[in-house]
Each structure stands twice: as C-alpha cells, then as structure tokens.
Amino acid sequence: MTDTTLTGTAAGAIELTDAERQADLDTHQLRRLVGLVDYDDAKDPFPVTGWDAIVFVVGNATQAAHYYMSAWGMTLEAYSGPENGNRDHKAFVLRSGSIRFVLKGGVDPDSPLLDHQRRHGDGVVDIALEVPDVDRCIEHARRSGATVVQEPEDLTDEHGTVRIGAIATYGETRHTLIDRSRYTGPYLPGYVARTSTFAKREGAPKRLFQALDHIVGNVELGKMDEWVAFYNKVMGFVNMAEFIGDDIATDYSALMSKVVANGNHRVKFPLNEPAVAKKKSQIDEYLEFYRGPGAQHLALATNDILRTVDELRANGVEFLATPDSYYEDPELRARIGQVRAPIEELQSRGILVDRDEDGYLLQIFTRPLGDRPTVFFELIERHGSLGFGKGNFKALFEALEREQDIRGNL
Numbered sequence: 001m002t003d004t005t006l007t008g009t010a011a012g013a014i015e016l017t018d019a020e021r022q023a024d025l026d027t028h029q030l031r032r033l034v035g036l037v038d039y040d041d042a043k044d045p046f047p048v049t050g051w052d053a054i055v056f057v058v059g060n061a062t063q064a065a066h067y068y069m070s071a072w073g074m075t076l077e078a079y080s081g082p083e084n085g086n087r088d089h090k091a092f093v094l095r096s097g098s099i100r101f102v103l104k105g106g107v108d109p110d111s112p113l114l115d116h117q118r119r120h121g122d123g124v125v126d127i128a129l130e131v132p133d134v135d136r137c138i139e140h141a142r143r144s145g146a147t148v149v150q151e152p153e154d155l156t157d158e159h160g161t162v163r164i165g166a167i168a169t170y171g172e173t174r175h176t177l178i179d180r181s182r183y184t185g186p187y188l189p190g191y192v193a194r195t196s197t198f199a200k201r202e203g204a205p206k207r208l209f210q211a212l213d214h215i216v217g218n219v220e221l222g223k224m225d226e227w228v229a230f231y232n233k234v235m236g237f238v239n240m241a242e243f244i245g246d247d248i249a250t251d252y253s254a255l256m257s258k259v260v261a262n263g264n265h266r267v268k269f270p271l272n273e274p275a276v277a278k279k280k281s282q283i284d285e286y287l288e289f290y291r292g293p294g295a296q297h298l299a300l301a302t303n304d305i306l307r308t309v310d311e312l313r314a315n316g317v318e319f320l321a322t323p324d325s326y327y328e329d330p331e332l333r334a335r336i337g338q339v340r341a342p343i344e345e346l347q348s349r350g351i352l353v354d355r356d357e358d359g360y361l362l363q364i365f366t367r368p369l370g371d372r373p374t375v376f377f378e379l380i381e382r383h384g385s386l387g388f389g390k391g392n393f394k395a396l397f398e399a400l401e402r403e404q405d406i407r408g409n410l
Helices: 018-022 027-034 061-070 112-120 134-143 224-235 282-290 305-314 324-328 330-336 343-349 390-407
Strands: 050-057 075-080 089-096 099-106 123-130 148-157 160-168 174-183 211-218 238-243 254-261 268-275 294-301 352-356 359-365 376-383
Touching (some): 027 211, 061 075, 061 089, 061 099, 134 148, 134 160, 134 174, 148 174, 224 238, 224 268, 282 294, 305 376, 324 330, 324 343, 330 352
Parallel strands (some): 050 099, 123 174
Antiparallel strands (some): 050 123, 089 099, 148 160, 238 254, 254 268, 352 359, 359 376
C-alpha cells in the first residue's frame, strides 16, 4: 500500500496536498525530492501547507506557454483571457508533477501587467501558498507588521468557492494565500479548463520534474536579515542555513545568503544579498536588470537529473558550463565518495555534486530564461542531503561570473 501521509507529532498525521496526490507522489518520494520533514501545525500561528502556484508576468504569455510545454514538458490545464471575459490579460496555467506555473501577459495596452513587465522583464510576481485558514494567516500577518495587499475574500463559481488573501514581501512580489478545500475547478474562478494541441515527441517522459524544492529571493545590500526576520515573525518560518564569508565568495565577487523554511520544509526560501567585493556579484547584476528585489531562481526537483538534463538539452535548454577541472579535483572526489552515477556521466552533462552529513545531492543551473540576466532555473536531485550545494558555490559562482563577463556586466 502506498504511504500517503507523514507521521506528525502529537497532533497526528500531515496529509499530502491535492497537487501531490494528482502527481502520484507519496511521502517517501517527497522526503527524497524536497526534504519534507515531520511537522505539527497545531501551534503554528501561520500554518502553510505548501506551494499553490508560481505566477509569472511575461511579455508574451502565448509564446511563453508554448516554450514551457515544448521545452520543459509541462501540461496546459487552465486558461483565462478575452475569450472568457478577461479583457485585461491572458493567463495560462501549466503543471508538472505537483508544480503549478501561471503565465500572465497583458492584452489591454493599459494593463498594469505591461507596466510591470516593462520595468522588471519576465519574472515572478506572486509566490502563492496553500494555507488551511486564510483569515487566521492574514490576521497574524497584520498583527506582525506585514502589509496586507488583498483582504480575505471568497471567489465563487459553479465549481465551488476559493478563499483568498495576500501579503506583500520583498520588492513587488506577493504571497497570495489560498484555501481551495471547497473548490473543484481547474484553477480559480475566472479560468476555464484548457488543453493544448502540442504533442510531445514519441518516447518523451510524462514529466521532466516532479516538485518545487525552493525559490531564491535576491534583496538589496543590508536587507537580507530584515527579510529573514519577516519570515520568522510574520510567517513562523524557521532558519535552515546560513552562508557567509568564504563559503559564498570567489576572488572577484561575493554574496551572503540565509535560508528560511516553513514547518514541514515544503516551502524553502534562500534569501541573498550582495556583499562588497572587487567586482559585481550575480546579485548586483540581478538587482540592476530586474530593477529591484525579486525571485532569482526556482529549484525544480527531479528523481532522474541525468535523463532530465538530456531531455532538456534536446529541447534547446541551455545550462551553465562547468570546467573539467571541477571533476578532476581529487579533493572533490574524496569528499563526495560514491554517488549513483559515475563522475564521468556527471561531467559529460555538467552536473554538480555535493555531500553533507545527511547524504548528497546533484544539481545544475540553466542560463537566464529570458532576455535579461535575471530569472533562471536549477534542477536538483536529492539523496538524503537537506542542503543547498554549499560545496558547489565557488564553482557555480565562477560559472556565473564567466557569463557576466561575456555580457559585460562583471
């Protein structure tokens, strides 16, 4: 029998989310995929069940939806646009495993989405979270000093009712809080079920990634601790990790990072700020081209990173290059020990590997997904490790610096 619950503490079991059930995931997979941990939400003033949707504003949602289907293997589930009464914008709801992306692009020339895209380029505007009690979370956030940007309200159609509210976080990013326990529609009221005529090539896997591991936020110099405190105080998140000094620097650029997570570790937010160094860091470059703080990259969890990378490359996705010297380093080989694939297999794909006291992980990073050097994706495959690839930071940042130098931004 498939295990479908996590054993919690005294309050009992924690169930899988509907999205995880629909993706045929079980708790054993989730423990490995994203490092899910036991958790009792009974005393949590701001309980977060998990991710609901990642909402992007893009310059052309129609074309972006095709890209995520054809290159990233996602499936179209729902749509909102002029054809069903939405005169402001088009929105495409895509899924892979338990991950839901919503791609929005302005139709009306006066749409505020077009103003947002003109300033920031393509990027994440909303990291929506599933919660069991929207009103409880919003009231706690308000008492804790958060800015409420949408008061709790019900959205209703023939499929039921969704309870929704939202708070502001760094930059122009928000967290919409959603309780869809009384709703059976394809996404939200105002959306209709939609499929695509795009057909995957014969032999392509059902999906290329199964879950969302974490989202990295970039904030201004001196603001990282402020936002860590925000997630601690407002949302009850706990501190998972801290990376400063030589941990996260090269000869030319540096940054600082702290990681916060909700109680069950489904939702993890590394928060980065630049540090003073000889040249611009990747965080400086992001803040310059995004015109402020925002979500820098999304880590997509896969249970077979080798095949996923092969499929994505065949679909035209480009990854950061890793020099052969990384794999030939005897210290690296001694530190990582035995992993599930020969080093030569990882080397041929540019996949990085790191080990900590709990296990190891495999990871690789794409080049920027859009025209601006801002948003990119990470692919991650965990084998016990609950970390973020600390041993790979130097190699990763040097790869990013090479790309910055080519762009003239280092």
